[in-house]
Amino acid sequence: MDRAAIIGIGMTKVESRKLDKTFADMAFEAVRKALDDAGMTIADIDNVITTSNDFWDGRTISCMAVGDASGASDKNISCVEGDGTFGAFYGLARTLSGSYGTTLVTGHSKGSQSVSSLITNAAFDPIYNRTLGADMITACAMQSNAYMARTGTTPEQLARVSVKNHGNAMMNENAHLGMKLTVKDVLGSEMIADPLHRLDCSPVSDGCCAIIIADEKRAKKSKKKPVWIKGVGMCADAYFLGDRDLSRSESLVKAARTAYKMAGISDPGKEIDLAEVYDAFSYQELMWLEGLGICADADAGKQLEKGSFDIPGRLPVNASGGLMGGHAVIAAGLYRIAEVVRQIRGEAGAYQAKKADTGLAHGVNGLAGQSHCVWILGKDR
Amino acid sequence: MAEKEYIVIESGEAAQPFDYAVGMHGSKFFTELRDNKKLMGVRCPKCKMVYIPPRGVCGPCFEEMKDFVEVGPGGVIGTYTILRFAFIDPETGQQKPVPYGYGFIKLDGADTLFQHYIDIVDEKKIKVGARVEAVFADERKGTIRDILYFRVID
Ligand SMILES: [Zn+2]
Numbered sequence: 001m002d003r004a005a006i007i008g009i010g011m012t013k014v015e016s017r018k019l020d021k022t023f024a025d026m027a028f029e030a031v032r033k034a035l036d037d038a039g040m041t042i043a044d045i046d047n048v049i050t051t052s053n054d055f056w057d058g059r060t061i062s063c064m065a066v067g068d069a070s071g072a073s074d075k076n077i078s079c080v081e082g083d084g085t086f087g088a089f090y091g092l093a094r095t096l097s098g099s100y101g102t103t104l105v106t107g108h109s110k111g112s113q114s115v116s117s118l119i120t121n122a123a124f125d126p127i128y129n130r131t132l133g134a135d136m137i138t139a140c141a142m143q144s145n146a147y148m149a150r151t152g153t154t155p156e157q158l159a160r161v162s163v164k165n166h167g168n169a170m171m172n173e174n175a176h177l178g179m180k181l182t183v184k185d186v187l188g189s190e191m192i193a194d195p196l197h198r199l200d201c202s203p204v205s206d207g208c209c210a211i212i213i214a215d216e217k218r219a220k221k222s223k224k225k226p227v228w229i230k231g232v233g234m235c236a237d238a239y240f241l242g243d244r245d246l247s248r249s250e251s252l253v254k255a256a257r258t259a260y261k262m263a264g265i266s267d268p269g270k271e272i273d274l275a276e277v278y279d280a281f282s283y284q285e286l287m288w289l290e291g292l293g294i295c296a297d298a299d300a301g302k303q304l305e306k307g308s309f310d311i312p313g314r315l316p317v318n319a320s321g322g323l324m325g326g327h328a329v330i331a332a333g334l335y336r337i338a339e340v341v342r343q344i345r346g347e348a349g350a351y352q353a354k355k356a357d358t359g360l361a362h363g364v365n366g367l368a369g370q371s372h373c374v375w376i377l378g379k380d381r
Numbered sequence: 382m383a384e385k386e387y388i389v390i391e392s393g394e395a396a397q398p399f400d401y402a403v404g405m406h407g408s409k410f411f412t413e414l415r416d417n418k419k420l421m422g423v424r425c426p427k428c429k430m431v432y433i434p435p436r437g438v439c440g441p442c443f444e445e446m447k448d449f450v451e452v453g454p455g456g457v458i459g460t461y462t463i464l465r466f467a468f469i470d471p472e473t474g475q476q477k478p479v480p481y482g483y484g485f486i487k488l489d490g491a492d493t494l495f496q497h498y499i500d501i502v503d504e505k506k507i508k509v510g511a512r513v514e515a516v517f518a519d520e521r522k523g524t525i526r527d528i529l530y531f532r533v534i535d
Contacts, residue, residue: 019387019389020385020387058392115469117468117469118469118471121468121471122471125434126399126401127401127403127407127434127525128407128434128496128525129496129525130471131471131472131524131525131526132483132496132497132498132525132526133468133470133471133472133477134483134496135468137466137468138462138464138468138483141462141464142460142461142462142483142484142485143460145460145461145462145509146459146460146509149460149509190465190466191465191466192464192465192466193462193463193464193465193466193483194461194462194463194465195462196462238440240434240493241485241494241496242433242459242485242493242494242495242496243432243440243493243494246459246460246485247460
């Protein structure tokens with residue numbers, strides 16, 4: 001495969017409610033930051049991919065409404081509906097096609113402007129499921145019970161994910177929900193849907209993230225050392241939740257295998273230095289780490305308790321605070337990529353991992369992790 | 382200094398009504414449910430998996446499915462949750478009274494799980510693997526709410 005790299009990242013601060021900003025304002029801010037980061041101007045961008053969701057944005061063809069603010073005037077612009085990592089996957093494919101030397105990818109969402117349970121309820125099948133009123137939290141609570149029943153993972157282990165990630169978020173200036181918590185605090189917080197307490201759930205936030213992908217020739221001209229894309233994989237599970245074994249994530253296993261094969265990784269638990277995974281709910285961090293093969297099935301909770309995933313641990317997971325620290329839906333996976341880029345460049349400040357040569361970023365879209373996208377990024381070409 | 386004023390535009394009562402066609406498989410499912418209190422699944426001719434709700438294609442085999450089979454009305458809880466936080470009910474636009482049970486039921490004779498409410502009159506009995514049966518509405522209209530809920534019968 002031809003090589004491609006990430007040469008610029010731009011993140012707005014993730015906030016609970018950006019009353020002072022429109023979607024376009026957020027996009028403009030993130031894109032300008034990414035251009036500054038890459039030492040480029042908008043004239044250096046060959047094409048643009050925006051990522052958004054029409055229901056969350058409350059308008060049809062939502063992605064096109066941010067074209068101007070994303071610098072797409074006179075350029076080829078296309079859109080992806082899904083997580084930001086899916087938009088980046090498309091952006092990578094465009095770059096590798098040889099038609100574009102650089103691709104700007106953005107992802108945005110404002111959870112504050114709508115009723116999130118109605119938006120995620122609308123993801124259910126309108127004929128058989130939707131009118132029963134389930135939403136993302138209901139689906140994920142059921143997945144959590146299925147996962148815990150099968151693996152023996154405990155509510156305390158779930159709570160520890162929340163404690164770790166909310167704690168890490170205190171060091172990240174882009175997060176809005178950094179908190180010093182104890183396991184007791186999490187288990188004592190209001191039960192939303194068994195077994196998920198309020199503090200087992202990430203918030204629904206506002207934010208936009210932008211990255212710039214370049215082919216090898218253009219990457220060599222970038223201001224900072226490029227972060228190389230070593231492998232990517234993407235896979236989706238069945239749509240009806242009842243068709244799936246909710247306690248496992250087959251599609252994540254397949255997406256990860258594809259990415260590892262491309263990156264030449266045979267033992268992910270040893271060869272990956274840090275990971276940013278989609279912790280929309282506490283149990284998901286553990287379940288995804290097992291699906292990613294970073295630890296053995298049913299072992300993530302125990303590894304977490306040993307401190308393996310803390311910043312000083314064997315393999316820091318969500319050192320940035322992850323989604324627990326701020327969850328701009330759609331943009332969230334792109335933030336994970338940008339955070340891994342920061343780590344590999346050594347720019348993560350107070351939450352910098354000791355060793356960060358190879359990092360994994362993970363994005364999710366669909367109910368209870370229907371589809372997954374896995375990125376392996378590296379310091380060396 | 383004057384306090385900042387943030388201006389927002391409200392969408393108000395805006396709504397987007399849809400009429401969703403249920404297809405041939407949905408028609409079979411909802412008429413059997415309404416007229417005979419029967420739950421119909423459909424079997425894949427190749428892998429023999431029985432799907433509920435019924436649909437036209439087996440995804441893994443990419444084969445057409447037309448072989449309807451009755452499943453349930455008994456089964457076991459595959460997984461569940463108890464909702465304790467009031468969400469807005471999309472049917473009514475009002476907050477649904479909490480708590481209530483929700484789950485995936487492995488109906489007898491089916492290979493996939495069926496999503497519906499679970500009666501939580503005795504919360505201690507709500508477990509993965511607990512035996513349940515469907516409770517049907519007296520007046521049925523051909524919607525998923527013709528099943529009221531599943532109740533534990535252990
Ligand atoms: Zn089949």
